[in-house]
Amino acid sequence: MSDIKLFKPLYPLTGNGYFYGRVGSGKSYKLKAIVEYYYEKGFKIWDMFGGKRGEGPFWVFPSDELKLWKEYEKEVGLMKHFGPKEYDVMLVYPYFKDELPDQLPQKKPKISSQLMTIYFKDVTIKDISFVIGQVSPNAKYVWNYIVKTLPDNATGADILNLYNKKLKRYRDLNLFKNFIEPLVYHQILVGKNYKYNLNFKEIAKNKKEIFVLCDDYIPNEFKFFIMGYILRKLFYDYIMKDKVHKHNIAMFREMSLFMKVVDSSNQDDVRVQNFRNFISDIARYARSGLYIFGDTQSPAETRGLIEGQDDLLCISEMPSAKDREIVCEQLRKDRRISSRQIAYISTMQPCEMVIIERGKKAIKIKKVQPPKTKCWKQDDGNFLTIWKRIHNEFIDIRKDKNELEDLYAETNFVIENEYEVAGEKNNDISNTEKEIMEEEKEILGNNNKKNINNTKTKVIKSKKEIELERSRQLVEKYSKLNTEELL
Amino acid sequence: MKLSLTENELNKISIDAKERKFSIDKKELLYTKEYSNKCNYFIQNYRFLLSIFNSLKDNEEKETEKLKNKLKNYLENYEELFFKLSNLWIKFNTKIEYGKSAIKNKINILLIKNELKLNEFIDSTYSIGKVISMYDSDENIGYT
Numbered sequence: 001m002s003d004i005k006l007f008k009p010l011y012p013l014t015g016n017g018y019f020y021g022r023v024g025s026g027k028s029y030k031l032k033a034i035v036e037y038y039y040e041k042g043f044k045i046w047d048m049f050g051g052k053r054g055e056g057p058f059w060v061f062p063s064d065e066l067k068l069w070k071e072y073e074k075e076v077g078l079m080k081h082f083g084p085k086e087y088d089v090m091l092v093y094p095y096f097k098d099e100l101p102d103q104l105p106q107k108k109p110k111i112s113s114q115l116m117t118i119y120f121k122d123v124t125i126k127d128i129s130f131v132i133g134q135v136s137p138n139a140k141y142v143w144n145y146i147v148k149t150l151p152d153n154a155t156g157a158d159i160l161n162l163y164n165k166k167l168k169r170y171r172d173l174n175l176f177k178n179f180i181e182p183l184v185y186h187q188i189l190v191g192k193n194y195k196y197n198l199n200f201k202e203i204a205k206n207k208k209e210i211f212v213l214c215d216d217y218i219p220n221e222f223k224f225f226i227m228g229y230i231l232r233k234l235f236y237d238y239i240m241k242d243k244v245h246k247h248n249i250a251m252f253r254e255m256s257l258f259m260k261v262v263d264s265s266n267q268d269d270v271r272v273q274n275f276r277n278f279i280s281d282i283a284r285y286a287r288s289g290l291y292i293f294g295d296t297q298s299p300a301e302t303r304g305l306i307e308g309q310d311d312l313l314c315i316s317e318m319p320s321a322k323d324r325e326i327v328c329e330q331l332r333k334d335r336r337i338s339s340r341q342i343a344y345i346s347t348m349q350p351c352e353m354v355i356i357e358r359g360k361k362a363i364k365i366k367k368v369q370p371p372k373t374k375c376w377k378q379d380d381g382n383f384l385t386i387w388k389r390i391h392n393e394f395i396d397i398r399k400d401k402n403e404l405e406d407l408y409a410e411t412n413f414v415i416e417n418e419y420e421v422a423g424e425k426n427n428d429i430s431n432t433e434k435e436i437m438e439e440e441k442e443i444l445g446n447n448n449k450k451n452i453n454n455t456k457t458k459v460i461k462s463k464k465e466i467e468l469e470r471s472r473q474l475v476e477k478y479s480k481l482n483t484e485e486l487l
Numbered sequence: 488m489k490l491s492l493t494e495n496e497l498n499k500i501s502i503d504a505k506e507r508k509f510s511i512d513k514k515e516l517l518y519t520k521e522y523s524n525k526c527n528y529f530i531q532n533y534r535f536l537l538s539i540f541n542s543l544k545d546n547e548e549k550e551t552e553k554l555k556n557k558l559k560n561y562l563e564n565y566e567e568l569f570f571k572l573s574n575l576w577i578k579f580n581t582k583i584e585y586g587k588s589a590i591k592n593k594i595n596i597l598l599i600k601n602e603l604k605l606n607e608f609i610d611s612t613y614s615i616g617k618v619i620s621m622y623d624s625d626e627n628i629g630y631t
Contacts (some may be wrong), residue, residue, distance in 0.1 A: 004630040006622070033628050040625040076622040076630060083624050353629070368629040 004075065007365055009034055010357045011041055015311025016286050017249075019295035020327060025316035026350035027295040028055065028253055032371040034314070035251055035293055039087075043247045043291075044204055046234070047212045048227050051253035053376050056212045057383045060111045061374035061390060062086045068370045075367065085372035088209040092116050094226050095196065095404065096186040099217040102401070103394035105387045113395055116226075117196040117404075120159060120189040121147050122233060126278065130224035132174045133270030139175035142167055156189035161411040178221070187404045196400075200234055204244035216383070224258065224275040231290075235282055239289040246289030250282075255294035256301035286311075299327040313356040317348040337362040 017034060021027035028051070039045050050056030062084035063069070069083035093104055094116045104113040128143060129135050135143075145167070150158055159180060163171070170176060183189050190197065203211055213230065215223055231250060238244045258275050283292045300323060318324050324342055331337040337354075341362050345354055353365045380386055 006627045007629050007631050008627055037625070037628045073622075076627075080623045081625065363631055365629045365631055369624060369627065372624070 004366070006076070007355075007363070009037060009312060009355070010360075011038075013038065013043075013291055013311065014287055015358060016283050016291050017293040017312035017314065018299075019293075019314045019316070020297070020299050020323070021295075021316025021318055022297060022320075024350070025318070025348070026353075026368075027297075027314070027316045029350075029371055029375050030314055030316065030353055030368050031251070031253070031293060031295045032373065032375060033369050034312070035249060036085075036372050038249055039210070041247075042207060043249050044207045044245070045210045045249050045251060046230075047210060047251045048231065049213070049252040049254070049257075049294075050215065051257070054214070054216055054383055055253055055376050057089070057091055057105075057214055058374045058376065058386075059087055059089045059210050059212055060091070060105075060107075061386060063370060063372055063374055065370050072367070072370060083370060083372055086110055087373065088206075089212055090114055090203070090209050091212050091214050092198070093214050094118075094218050094222075095188045096217055096219060096222070097188075097401065097404070098186065099219065100397065100401075101217070102398050103396055105384070105391070105393070106395040107391050107393045111391075115196045115397065115400055116198055117188055117190045117194055118229060119192050119194070119197050120150075120154070120156065121152065121192065122197075123189075123229065124232070126274075127225055127229050127232065128175065128179055129274045130228045130271055130278075131179050131221060133268070133274070135175070136173070138170060139173050142170045142173060142175060151191075153191035153193075155191055155407055156184035156187060157408045157411050159189060160184045182219070183222075184408075187408050190404075190407070198230070198233075200238045201244055204234070204238065204248065207245075207247070224271060228275060228278055231282060232278070235285075235288070235290045240285075244289075248290045249293050250290055252292065252294035255296040256298070259294075259296065259301055298323045311358040315345055315354045315356075316352075317350070318345050319347075321346075331356060331362065336360070 017031075019027040019031045035045060047056045047059065050058075064084070066084070072083070073079050087110070089111050091105065091111065091113045093100060093113060100115075105111070106113045123143075125135050125140055125143060128139070132139070146159055146162060149166075150162060163176065163180065167176075203209075213227065215226070218226055234244075234248070239246065239248060258272055259279065279292065282290055286292060298320065313327070315327060318327075324345055328337050328342045328345070332339065332342060336356060341354060341364065344364070348354070351367045353368050354362050355365055356362045374380075374386075
């Protein structure tokens with residue numbers, strides 16, 4: 001042990017951490033080892049993206065690499081704590097009704113699963129752009145109208161109701177077809193203070209517990225939306241406003257999936273571009289308290305993101321000369337890395353790493369400590385398979401599903417004008433375009449348009465309030481009659 | 488925790504201790520507070536393990552499975568020791584050796600004799616003597 005020099009990454013952190021290397025060079029493995037180091041330093045870990053293999057929830061399994069740890073112990077000497085560790089983990093499952101199974105993995109007190117719903121008024125136009133790409137002025141108007149009109153405790157069902165009655169003419173909007181309708185169908189949009197809305201303040205406070213976003217049951221088209229929503233809320237609404245501490249790390253594997261610069265010719269690319277810009281913004285202001293840690297194969301895939309923010313650049317084996325040039329050229333000019341070191345990167349062993357910290361020269365790490373938790377291996381299978389093999393304990397969420405089903409079964413609010421005009425009219429949506437147009441004319445006639453404008457702040461009332469008002473009117477009517485009769 | 492050892496015992500331990508790069512130059516061996524606690528826990532676990540072993544019938548798969556489950560439940564209360572014990576478990580049941588065959592032999596001897604020799608046991612599972620330095624896996628991520 002006397003001939004080796006131990007290595008500690010820089011602390012306090014002042015920027016993001018990027019890990020580069022070819023497939024199988026151990027970059028995810030090193031990413032985790034370093035994130036675990038910062039966890040011990042008191043950082044809250046937000047594991048946002050587990051890559052295509054869904055490695056996020058692997059935090060729940062202590063490393064089974066006993067042999068590796070023993071070998072490591074031989075080199076560094078007796079260890080204070082034995083390597084593998086079991087962390088407190090919160091597995092967060094966004095509520096997508098049809099996608100979620102009836103049981104979720106849970107093993108208290110260390111590992112808990114939590115459903116996630118979203119307060120619809122928290123959703124911004126930016127979030128929507130992660131799903132539909134370009135948000136048209138009409139779509140902006142419609143979403144703002146919904147947010148402004150409905151009360152705080154409305155649900156997705158009320159949004160649909162409002163849409164079917166007041167906003168029918170906008171049914172062809174991308175916003176409705178690809179955002180509102182599917183989200184309402186999956187019952188994820190709920191009112192304020194619903195028990196499964198994430199309480200960011202409390203979650204951030206509990207630094208001991210690792211937050212893991214499980215995206216196995218999120219439809220592909222909503223993955224950016226969920227990640228973006230969580231990060232935006234956390235960063236702009238809590239960290240930037242000093243409502244929570246400034247020690248947060250958002251962790252991503254395979255960043256190239258969304259950081260790759262692509263041709264912005266179709267809608268999907270616009271979505272990726274929007275999300276990329278959003279992550280770049282957060283990365284730029286990392287020092288405000290949310291640091292991005294992620295790995296990717298080629299620095300070319302994240303070009304433009306890292307320049308100027310490379311506080312912790314970790315390079316694993318990188319055979320491509322072009323990649324080496326992109327990541328090292330500027331550093332070489334600044335004399336922070338030598339040509340010999342650059343050449344060495346092309347043939348490094350998986351346990352080795354070259355690390356470049358802010359303002360310092362490149363350092364070669366001869367051996368990186370193995371992560372304390374499990375990393376994906378070819379023979380393992382996915383998270384659920386391993387969970388069944390090791391813990392096999394689950395929590396039943398059918399009750400929660402029924403609760404949300406009930407919440408969505410009835411609309412809680414009716415539109416006052418609609419109620420008055422349409423009376424007992426059947427509210428079912430007619431199928432033919434003609435009928436729709438007729439209804440639209442009826443509901444959105446000139447008089448009612450005026451009403452909408454005049455009653456911007458009081459468009460809707462709860463059913464109870466309306467009944468109460470009606471009974472008051474009846475009482476007044478009868479009391480007048482009686483007085484007249486008496487007179 | 489202080490332990491007084493005989494000259495013979497000390498010599499024997501010193502050989503192991505040298506292997507592990509620790510120095511022992513006094514007859515009274517000092518344990519850090521943390522080590523003392525860990526040793527106590529470990530001994531407690533070890534006794535429990537031994538009692539289960541004694542109640543086992545030879546070569547019965549069901550019994551072994553039962554033991555594993557019992558062990559698993561029991562170990563939940565001792566998170567830190569989980570891996571140390573599972574490691575021990577591997578040593579009992581497989582031919583995997585991590586370079587220190589002496590450890591395995593000592594444990595086997597203890598099992599066969601079915602008695603607990605404390606000093607030997609501690610020697611075979613934990614380093615003894617004044618700790619010069621230990622690697623903290625929470626504070627480092629590798630070496631250069």
